[in-house]
Amino acid sequence: MASHYDFKNIEGKWQKEWENNNLYHTKNKDKKDNYYVLEMFPYPSGKLHMGHVRVYSIGDVIARFKRMNGLNVLHPMGWDAFGLPAENAAIKHGNIHPREWTWKNIKSMKEQMKALGLSYDWEREVATADPDYYKWTQWFFIKMFKNDLAYKKEQAVNWCPSCETVLANEQVVNNKCERCETVVDNKELEQWFLKITDYADQLLEGHQKLDWPQRVKTMQKNWIGKSKGMRIKFPIKEINSKLEVFTTRPDTIYGATYMVLAPEHPYLDQLISGKENEKRIRDFIKKIKDQKEEERTSPESNKEGIFTGSYATNPMTGEKIPILIANYVLMNYGTGAIMAVPAHDQRDFDFAKKYDLEIKAVIQPHDLERKLIGSKIKEAYSEDGYLINSDKYNNLNVKEAFEAIADDMEEKNIGNREVNYRLRDWLISRQRYWGAPIPIIYCNQCGTVPVPEEDLPVMLPDDVEFSPSGISPLAKSDQFVNAKCPKCGGMGKREIDTMDTFVDSSWYFLRYIDPDNQHLPFSKDRARDWFPVDQYIGGIEHAILHLLYARFFTKVIRDLGLTIEDEPFTKWLAQGMVLKDGEKMSKSKGNVVDPSKILDEYGADTARLFILFASPPEKDLEWSDEGVEGSNRFLNRVWRFVDEICDEIKDIQVNQGQIETNLDDESKKVYRKLHETIQKVTEDIENRLNFNTAISAVMELVNEIYHYQSTKEDDLDFEFLSYTTEKLLLLLAPFAPHLTEELWHKIGNQSSIHLDKWPEYNKKAIKRDQVTIVIQVNGKVRDRVKVDTEIPKEELKEIVFKQDKVKKYTENKEIIKTIVIPKKLVNVVVK
RNA sequence: GCCGGGGUGGCGGAAUUGGCAGACGCAUCGGACUUAAAAUCCGGUGGGAUUUUUUCCCGUAUCGGUUCGAGCCCGAUCCCCGGCACCA
Structure with a gap:
């Protein structure tokens, strides 16, 4: 007898069988028993990597488990199919169109997914590069445009010189392009933005009801960066206007001894022209503007500044205070100008010391031992305290003073309470070919005109040269660019930029629920039945980018009246990375393990089992070839046990209700272990998503069965073994779908194990005397x-x-x- | 600097509500089977001491605390990972 099962034969056979029987097709039903489990769809690079195998294995276990528990499970898959690699491949190889490249890759990746035995309903497959899909991406853009949520403006934007396109703030990591790690430049360009900032507060508040890892909510919170403060006007007599600043500390305004403008501030020209130092000041501004972004914004770099020669008036004290320019004030946060309170802000303090500016303490610590004396301050004091040198506000504590001063300023029209966010609007224009065209036509008469909904999709033209040149390749297609104005019928020009691919992936989870809808991206009824996603699974690297955008889109879609839900993903499991030798797998490190090789050597069930067993899903997983061997050994152990007894048990009709009455002591031990295992595995999957401990429990059960066999030798209770084997296979079915299906049939079952019911444990059986x-x-x-x-x-x-x-x-x-x-x-x- | 997560055998990890630390797997050692090996099956394996089928001591990053009892709670420190950061 063979000691290893023939996984190649078995896995191929059942994959075909499942496909022929359409086993994983999902019917649309009312909400009641519906369950939507979704893994982040991949970019079709052409080959699955271990990270993919991990995330899809996790999702598949959940899908199968929920199905066996009687739920109507939606478990779809698709392709994040637009993006740079397709274009780069076309440029590099010259003779292959991005479309061809993409669809070829989709085909091979889909085959790999099928080889893994993943239980997707392929009838719901979507690809973002499919005109049937991007038609609706464009439709959403137009809806946003009409609701003032999409707008075009000129501003300094992040430019990646290697990708030759602009990037969203979220796509710039440590001043480098998130994709290619090239240091980004600044460019003044007119670009399309989506108004995600309108939803900043909702994006923060929504966290409350999300069952997400705390660290992820914290990341998003940091990214949104909400701060409450005031916008305050400081009059400048000589130019007869007012300089606005944003501050979170209006309570310290009596200590504001100077003001600082960013070198890009629009008032500068007026303030400095004609001043005796004008040339020196202009040289300084130029120098700062030429500074690299990194240097400019690092807290470690030196603060540099220069006096403008002008003064503003502190609106509370009436004092004249100098206006300076410095590198440490940034144009893209707040108003690009600050009131400096050196006694209570470390940055202002450092700067004031360097340039010998007045330092005036206005907050005194409650702790008298730490009393501040103006000129002797060694560092800024920014903790709690009470006010001094602040006229009628003296002796109020910081919090009281904030409110009192804010009230008075609002009354006197000196300032207003304001909330500021770090979050910027989402820049979605890309100067690249392989993306959804932005559906806008520019007309000399009518201006910026959206393409009418009935004319969608705006198709990507084929006759283009892909080589990036700083402007979109679509500019080179006359047939594309020239279009009739939908309003007046005159000749207009199309927008030539395409959309950021994160736009495509911000709503794909809604298309799955109604993939063939020709009238809408999805129907409201279907959304009611399926949305939101009950369990989302994907990499932590998308904590900010994709997940923030998808949440934003969901809120917009709600406001369009298409759903009533305002969060897309109720639960999110952030799965860890797959490491080899303690490092992320990468070509450059040469530590990549190719899934197809593992499938070839050990089969899908072993690959899945190992990856689920080696670590809890949210933690990083260290790849181990020996560990894979171990998982394979376990599956063979299961196979040998069943193979050995299947002839004896396949015709036995187990009397489920009576089984426990006739057990001897040895069998009873196994019987108890079996029910303990059912309980453990059920709870580990259901409540904790801890597949590693679920699998170890099944291993213990198998060890117990082997022990039973070796103890009893020729005196086996086959009816009991038949009962036990069935339950064992059911418990293992979500993890190793092929092997369990094969053995299920070998022990005499006719229908698929994956349509069977999840076992229940007998409370009486696990009770111990x-x-x-x-x-x-x-x-x-x-x-x-x-x-x-x-x-x-x-x-x-x-x-x-x-x-x-x-x-x-x-x-x-x-x-x-x-x-x-x-x-x-x-x-x-x-x- | 601020915020969040973490640190347990040779390794991956378990201990779910403060109650037997180290489940399960890997590695390794021993036994059975074999002419032999592989595969398989059975068993040992945190460290130390010991009278070695015995009994005891130590042990969850470090130090201290609370408790009858701490890997888990509290305080301080060190280290690792992630996010944010001249954000006013």
Whole structure:
């Protein structure tokens, strides 16, 4: 008899069978029993990597488990099919169109997914590069445009010189392009933005009801960066206007001794022209503007500034205070100008020391020992305290003063309460070919005109040269560019930029629920039945980008009236990375393990089992070839056991209700273990998504069965074994779908194991008559004793004190107390 | 600097509500089977001491605290990972 199962044969056979029977097709039903589990769809690079195998294995276990528990499960898959690699491949190889390249890759990746035995409903497959899909991406853009949520403006934007396109703030990491790690430049360009900032507060508040990892919510919170403060106007007499600043500390305004403008501030020209130092000042501004972004914005770099020669008036004190320019004030946050309070802000303090500006303390610590004396301050004091040198606000604490000053300023029209965000609007224009064209036509008469909804999609033209040149390749297609104005019928020009691919992926989860809808991106009824996604699974690297955008889109879609939901993903499991030798797998490090090789050597079930067993899903997983061997060994162990007895048990009709009545002691042990395992596996999947411990529980069960076999030898109870085998296979089915299906049929079943019901555990079976109680003396384990489970405390104590060990350790000592924890332990405390 | 997560055998990890630390797997050692090996099956394996089928001590990054009892709670420190950062 063979000691290893023929995984190649078995896996191929069942994959075909499942496909032929359309086993994983999802019917649309009312909301009641629906369950939507979704893994982040991949970019079709052409090959699956281990990270993919991990995320899809996790999703597949959940989908199969929920199905077996009687739910109507939606488990779809698709392709994030627009993007640069397709274009780069076309440029590099010259003779292949991005479309061809993309669809070729989709085909091979889909085959790999099928080889993994993933239970997708392929009839719902979507690809963002398909005109049937991007038509609706464009439709959403137009809806946003009409609702003032999409707008075009000129501003300094991030430019990646390698990708030759602009990037959103979210796509710039440490001043580098998120994709290619090239240092980004600044460019003044007119670009399309989506008004995500309108939803900043909702994006923050929505976190409350999300069952997401805390760290991810924190990341998004940091990214949104909400701060409450005031916008305050400082009059500048000489140019007869007012300089606005944003501050979170209006309570310190009596200590504002100077003002600082960003070198890009629009007032500068007026302020400095004609001043005796004008040339020096202009040279300084130029120098700062030429500074690299990194240098400019690093807190470690030196603060540099120059006096403009002008003064503003502190609106509360009436004092004249100098206006300076400095590198440490940024144009893209707040108003690009600050009131400087050196006594209570470390940055202002450092700058004031360097340029010898006045430092005036206006907050005094409650702790008198730390009393601040103006000229002797060594560092800024920014903690709590009470006000001094602040006229009628003296002696108020910081919080009271904030409110009082804010009220008064609002009344006198000096300033207004304002909330500021770090979050910027989402820049979606890309100067590249392989994306959804922005559906806008520019007309000399009518201006910026959206393409009418009935004319969508605006198709990508084929006759273009892809080589990036800083402007979109679409500019080179006359047939594309020239279009009639939808309003007046005159000749207009199309927008030539395409959309950021994150736009495509911000709503794909809604298309799956109604993929063939020709009239709308999806119908409201279907959304009601399926949306939101119950369980989303994907990499932590999307914590900010994709997940923030998708949440934003969902809120916009809600406001368009297409759903009533305002969060797309109720639960999110952020799965960890797959590492090799402690590092992320990458070509440059040469530590890549190719999934197809593992599939070839061990099969899909082994690959899935290992990846689920090696680590809990949210943690990083260290790849181990020996570990894969181990998982394979376990599956073979299951196979051998069933293979050996299947002829004996396949015709046995198990009497489910009666099974426990005739068990001998050995069988009873296995029977209890089986039901304990059912409980453990069910709870581990259902409540914790801890597949590693679920699998280890099944391993323990299999060990127990082997033990039973070797103890009983020729005296096996085959009806009981038949019962046990069935349950065992059901428990393992979500993890190893092919092997369990094969064995399921071998033991005499006709229909698929994956349509069967998840086993339930028998509460009576796992109840123990006797338990082992740990006996401690002064907290140290000294003995163990087996007693009846429901033994009264007093009786248990009596038994404990009769034990020799207990006598030994309590001899000649005073017993202070005895702690009894039923079913667990007894601790005798002595002195 | 601020915020969040983490640190357990040779390794991956378990301990779910403060109650037997190290489940399960890997690696390794021993036994069975074999002419032999592989595969398989059975068993040992945190460290130390010891009278070695015994008994005890130490042990969850470090130090301290709370508690009858701490891997888990509290305080301080060190280290690792992630996010944000001249954000006013």
